[in-house]
Amino acid sequence: MFPSFLEVMKTLISGIISGQILTAIGASLSRLLIGFTIASVLGLFLGYLIWRYKLVEDTLGFLITALQSIPSIVWFPLAIIWFGMNNMAILFIVTIGATWTITVSATSGFKNVPRLYQNVAKTLGSSGTHFLRTVIFPSSVPQLISGLRIAWAFAWRALMAGELLGAGGGLGQLLEAGRSLGQMDLVISVMIIIGIIGTVMDNFVFLRLESKVQKKWGLS
Amino acid sequence: MYLTIEGIEKSFSHQEKGQIKVLDNINLEVEKGQFVSIVGPSGCGKSTLLYLIAGLEHADKGEIHIEGKKVTSAGPDRVVVFQDDGLFPWLTVMDNVTYGLLLKKIPKKEAELKAREMLKMMHLGNYIDSYPHQLSGGMKQRVAIARALVMEPEVLLMDEPFAALDEQTRMVLHKELIEIWKKTKVTIFFITHNIREAVLLSEKIIVFATRPGKIKATFTSTRMKDGFTPNDSTLFLEKQILEVLQEEIEKVLKEEMGDDYNFKTDNLHRDSSDNLGSHI
Ligand SMILES: Nc1ncnc2c1ncn2[C@@H]1O[C@H](COP(=O)(O)OP(=O)(O)OP(=O)(O)O)[C@@H](O)[C@H]1O
Ligand SMILES: [Mg+2]
Numbered sequence: 001m002f003p004s005f006l007e008v009m010k011t012l013i014s015g016i017i018s019g020q021i022l023t024a025i026g027a028s029l030s031r032l033l034i035g036f037t038i039a040s041v042l043g044l045f046l047g048y049l050i051w052r053y054k055l056v057e058d059t060l061g062f063l064i065t066a067l068q069s070i071p072s073i074v075w076f077p078l079a080i081i082w083f084g085m086n087n088m089a090i091l092f093i094v095t096i097g098a099t100w101t102i103t104v105s106a107t108s109g110f111k112n113v114p115r116l117y118q119n120v121a122k123t124l125g126s127s128g129t130h131f132l133r134t135v136i137f138p139s140s141v142p143q144l145i146s147g148l149r150i151a152w153a154f155a156w157r158a159l160m161a162g163e164l165l166g167a168g169g170g171l172g173q174l175l176e177a178g179r180s181l182g183q184m185d186l187v188i189s190v191m192i193i194i195g196i197i198g199t200v201m202d203n204f205v206f207l208r209l210e211s212k213v214q215k216k217w218g219l220s
Numbered sequence: 221m222y223l224t225i226e227g228i229e230k231s232f233s234h235q236e237k238g239q240i241k242v243l244d245n246i247n248l249e250v251e252k253g254q255f256v257s258i259v260g261p262s263g264c265g266k267s268t269l270l271y272l273i274a275g276l277e278h279a280d281k282g283e284i285h286i287e288g289k290k291v292t293s294a295g296p297d298r299v300v301v302f303q304d305d306g307l308f309p310w311l312t313v314m315d316n317v318t319y320g321l322l323l324k325k326i327p328k329k330e331a332e333l334k335a336r337e338m339l340k341m342m343h344l345g346n347y348i349d350s351y352p353h354q355l356s357g358g359m360k361q362r363v364a365i366a367r368a369l370v371m372e373p374e375v376l377l378m379d380e381p382f383a384a385l386d387e388q389t390r391m392v393l394h395k396e397l398i399e400i401w402k403k404t405k406v407t408i409f410f411i412t413h414n415i416r417e418a419v420l421l422s423e424k425i426i427v428f429a430t431r432p433g434k435i436k437a438t439f440t441s442t443r444m445k446d447g448f449t450p451n452d453s454t455l456f457l458e459k460q461i462l463e464v465l466q467e468e469i470e471k472v473l474k475e476e477m478g479d480d481y482n483f484k485t486d487n488l489h490r491d492s493s494d495n496l497g498s499h500i
Contacts, residue, residue, distance in 0.1 A: 116306040119276050124320030124371065125296035134319070138310040217309045218353045 003185040011185040012192065021174070021193060028170035029197075031087070032159050035094030039151060042099050044144075047106025048132075061107065064100050072097030072158040076165065090162035090170075097158035098151035105147020109140025142210070142217050149206035156198060222252035223273075223375065223407060228282035230268055242268050244432035246282070250424070253405035257418035259465060260428025260436075261472045266411045267303060269433070270377045273409065274300050286375065296320055299373040301381040305360040307352040307367075313339065314348045317367045324371070338366040341396055343389075358385045365393070369400060375407045383413065394421060415461050419454045427464050430472060437464045 015021035046064070049056045072093045079089040113136050121135045163172025171190055178186035228246040231239045242265040250256055258266050271277040273284055275294040284291040286298070299320070307316050314335055321331035339348055342362040352360055361384045368376060382390045398421065401408060412418050418425050419441060429436035441457055 116302060116304060117308060119271075119274075119294070119300070120302065120306040120308075121319075122276065122294040123274055123296065123298065123300045124367075125323040126319075130323070135308070138308070141310065216351055216353055 003188065007185045008188045008192070011183075012189040015186065015189055021189065024169060024171045024174040024190070025193065025197070027168060028159060028163065028172070031091060031168065031170060032094060032155060035091050035159070036098055036152065036155055039095045039098035039102055039155065040148070042095070043102025043147075043151070044106050046099070046103040047110060050103070050107045051110035057107075064103050068100040068104060072154060073161040076162060080166075085166055087168045090159065090166050090168055093158045093162050094155050098155040101151040101154060102144075102147050105143050105150075106140065109143035109147070110136055112143065113139040142213050142219055145206070145210050145213055149202070149210060152201060152206065153198075156201070160194065221249045222254075222287060223250040224248070224285045225250075225269075225273070226282050226284070228269070228272060228279045228284070230265070230272065230277065230279050241432040243272075243279075244434050246433070246435060248426070248435065250407060250409075253401075253407055254424060255401055255408045255410065255422040256424045256426065257410045257412060257422035258426045258428060259412060259415060259418050259461065260433070261430045261465075261468050262413075263472075264428045264430035264468070265433030266428060267379050270300065270379050270409060270411060273375070274298050274377055276300075296324060296371055297373055298375040298377060299368045299371045301365050301368045301376070301378040303379040303383075305352075305357075305364040307360055307363055309352050312349050312351055313344065313355070313363050316352070316363060317370055320367065320371045334370050335366070338370045339363070342366045343392070358389060361385060362389070362393070372404060373406060375409070378408065378410045380411050380413065382417065390417075397421065415458050415465070416454075419457050419461070425457075425461060427461060428468070430468055431475075436468065437461075 012021070046060065050061045050064075051057075075093050075096050076089065079092040083089045083092060117135055117139055118131075121131055126134060159170070160172045160175075163170040164176050165172075167173060171194055175187055175190045175194075178184070178190060225246055225248040228243055229241070230243040231241045234240045246269060258269070260266055268277065272279055273291065275291050275298065291298075307313075308319070311319065314332065317335035317339060318328070318331040321334060322328065326334075336345075336348065339345060342365065344359060344362055344366070347355060347359065347363075352363070355363065361381065365378075365381055368378075382393060385393065394417070397408075400406070408422075410418070410422060423440060425439040425441070426435055427437045427439070428434065439457060439461060441454065
C-alpha cells in the first residue's frame with residue numbers, strides 16, 4: 001500500500017517542476033496570508049476595544065474566550081451555507097481560526113504594558129494615538145508574536161481541513177485529488193510539503209522572531 | 221510661592237489591611253529654582269508624593285499648585301527620573317532620549333544634537349545606537365537621567381536617581397546636576413536614602429516620618445554647592461538629620477522585628493554614623 005521512497009521523490013520533483021505542486025503551494029499560502037492578515041487586523045482591533053472599554057470586555061471578551069475553544073473546522077458547515085462551497089468559505093474558517101487567538105493575546109498584551117512605561121510616556125507628553133502607537137503597541141509586541149505563532153498554527157490546520165473538504169486548488173485539494181486517483185506517491189509528496197512549510201514557519205520564522213524580540217525587550 | 225503643596229492626603233487600598241494611609245496632611249512650599257531633597261525610611265511615601273507632583277496619581281485630599289495652576293495630570297513641564305530606569309526596550313538610546321523632545325515639536329536634527337550632547341555628558345557617547353538590553357544597570361539609569369534633563373523642564377522630579385551608580389560616576393553626576401541646576405534654574409525634587417548626598421546637593425532637606433508619611437522636620441542649608449566636598453557645617457547638618465531619621469528607622473524596626481529590636485538597634489547606631497543612613 002506504500003509507494004517506494006524513490007517513487008515519492010520522483011513525483012515530488014516532477015510535481016515541482018511541472019508546477020502542479022508549486023501552484024498548489026501558491027494557492028494555499030496566498031489564501032493563508034489573506035486570512036491571516038484579516039485576522040490580525042481584526043484581532044488587534046477587537047483586542048483594543050476589549051482593553052479600552054470595560055463594557056466590551058464584560059460582553060465580547062467573555063464571548064471570545066468561549067469562541068476560542070471551538071475548532072475552526074466546526075464553522076465550515078455554516079460557512080458553506082453563507083458563502084457556498086468556494087474560496088470564501090475556506091478563507092472564512094482560516095480567518096476565524098486565527099482571529100480569536102490574536103484577540104486574546106492582543107488584549108493581554110495591552111493589559112500587561114508596565115505601568116512604568118506608561119508613566120514615562122505621559123510625563124514626557126505622550127497621549128492619545130501617539131501613546132497607543134509608541135507605548136501600548138510596541139510594549140505588547142512580545143505577547144503579540146507569541147499569539148501570532150499560535151494563531152498561525154490554527155490557521156494552517158484550518159486551511160488544510162478546509163481545502164481537503166472544499167475546493168480552490170490548494171495543497172489540501174491536491175491531497176484529495178491524489179486520493180481519488182489512487183496516487184499514493186502524490187499524497188505523500190504533498191504531506192511532505194505540508195510538513196516542511198509548517199516546520200519552516202514555526203521554527204525559522206516565528207520561534208526565531210520570538211526569541212529575538214524577547215531578548216530585546218529584556219524578557220529573557 | 222512657586223510650588224505649593226497643601227493638605228495632601230493619600231491612601232491606597234490593600235488586599236488584607238484595607239485602606240492604608242500613605243500620606244497624611246503634607247504641606248510644603250517651594251520657591252522657583254529651589255533644590256529640595258526628601259529623605260525618609262523605605263515605604264514612607266516619598267515616591268508617592270513625587271507621583272502626585274508629577275500628576276501621575278491623584279490625592280484623596282489637598283491640592284498641588286505650580287505657579288498658581290492646579291496640577292491635574294502629567295505633563296512635560298514636570299519630568300520624572302523614576303526609581304527604575306523605565307527606558308523603552310524597543311528604542312535605541314538615541315530614540316529614548318529624543319522621545320520627549322520630538323513630542324515637544326523640536327525638529328529632529330536639533331533634538332538629536334541635544335541628545336548627543338547630553339549623552340556625552342553622561343559618558344555614554346559610544347552607546348548612542350545601542351539598545352537598552354545591551355547596557356548595564358548604571359548605564360541605563362544614566363540614559364534615563366539624560367532623557368529627563370534634555371527636556372529642560374520647569375520642575376525635575378528625581379526618585380533615587382543615583383542609587384544604582386558607583387561612587388565615581390555618582391560624584392561626576394552630582395557635579396553635572398549642580399551645573400545644570402545653576403545654569404537652568406530648574407526646580408528640583410530629589411529623593412534619596414543618602415543623607416550626605418542630600419546635604420551636599422540641596423538647599424532644603426525634608427525628613428519624612430512613616431506610617432503614615434508626614435513631614436517630620438525641614439532643614440535648610442544655604443552654602444555654595446559644589447556637590448562633593450563635605451565641610452564642618454555640612455557634617456553637622458548630616459548629624460542632625462541622622463538623629464531625626466534614626467527615630468523613624470527605629471519605629472520601623474520596632475514594628476517589623478517586635479521584641480528583637482532593642483538588641484538590633486544597638487548595632488544600628490554604630491553602623492549608621494559611618495554610612496550616614498545609606499542603608500535605609
Ligand atoms: N499603586 C499602589 N497601590 C497600593 N499601594 C501602594 C501603591 N503605591 C505605593 N503603595 C504603598 O504606599 C507606600 C509608600 O510607597 P512609596 O513607593 O511612596 O514609598 P517610598 O517612600 O518611595 O519607599 P522607597 O524608599 O522604598 O522607594 C508603600 O507601603 C506601598 O506599599
Ligand atoms: Mg520610592
